[in-house]
Amino acid sequence: MTRPLYFIPDWDDLVDPGYDFLTDTARGKGWESERYAHELLERPPYDGILVSKVVEEKSKKRRERLRRLGVHGALRVPREFPVIGDCGAFGYFEEKLPPYTSEEIIDYYTTCGFDFGVSIDHLIPSAEFPDRDLRYEITRENAREFISLHKKLGSPFTPVGAVQGWDPDSYATLASQMITMGYTMLALGGLVRASTETILEITRAVRGVIPPETRLHLFGVARIPMLEALQKLGVYSVDSASALRRAWMGSTDNYHTLKRDYCAIRIPEPGKRGPMKNLTGDDLSLARRLESASLEKIRGYDRGAVSLGELMDVLGEYETFYNPGKKSRLAHYEKTLREMPWKKCSCKICVESGVEVAIFRGNNRNRRRGFHNTFVLYEQFRGMEKSSRAQKG
């Protein structure tokens, strides 16, 4: 049984490959000089990429690049690297109707060279949602129009029917209708916030009414504990960016390993953002002193030249300064520092950047740590492959 493929949603996640951590200076900024996770690591930490139109449209530059270079060129992946295109229903769920037509979306998928193109769906937030039936109908009729236009135009990408619903039956009904329309691949939406149990129930119901060879993608769902169950249900692929984003959005689970998650060490830059943005005079000088002492000591600790106690003292002093009266993360820091996960990881980011990856500070450290998290997540997908091979052998 093949494992589900892992796709990462593209959110323009780039870092500067020549970033100087010691002086905190960038060598270059922007798409030309910055690099994606698949360019920085030894091999891509995912099987494919999901590109949502609503995300691409946030920037004029990105939109033009996509049209000019094609989606593979814009992402700098080989032509054979799988890329799914969708509209990104989460981006327009507050609107009465989706902002696109099937004609324009088919033209966009074709012009940009997507491998898979998803029909235009409309999210149904709950069973009680007033426009529930209207959105269900819109999703169905868009799928019908999408595949008939795709056939008429002889479009080169694989058409994917986007399925929405509010319970297992509604998902299964629509999925079965889409099979009748001619789809050989379906994608289930609206599951991001659902419980594992609900996701499995819905997937099981859908699987029960579609042919075994129909490929099934699950949007926004790449949870390790349910991977095996999804594999048994013959799920073709899943996507999620949450491992990446926890690196800077998580409170204490920023740095992932196969065994556990660690808290990254906050050493913020005074005068940059947050509560220290408007510091002046003596306050600013003190903040800068604590900041550079923290950086110096953490690097010294990493080399074995500074004791943990000495480092914790300065981190504590700095935390009291920039985060007065708020919940302390020092106990979490101590755990991270004692176990030094960056010294145990084989990914190129940890090997090359070392302790800098464990520091919560600016895009070049935080996003690198996100790339590392993605690498760890993908290792677990790849681990399923090895264990199923071992079982066979």
Ligand SMILES: [Zn+2]
């Ligand atoms: Zn790593």
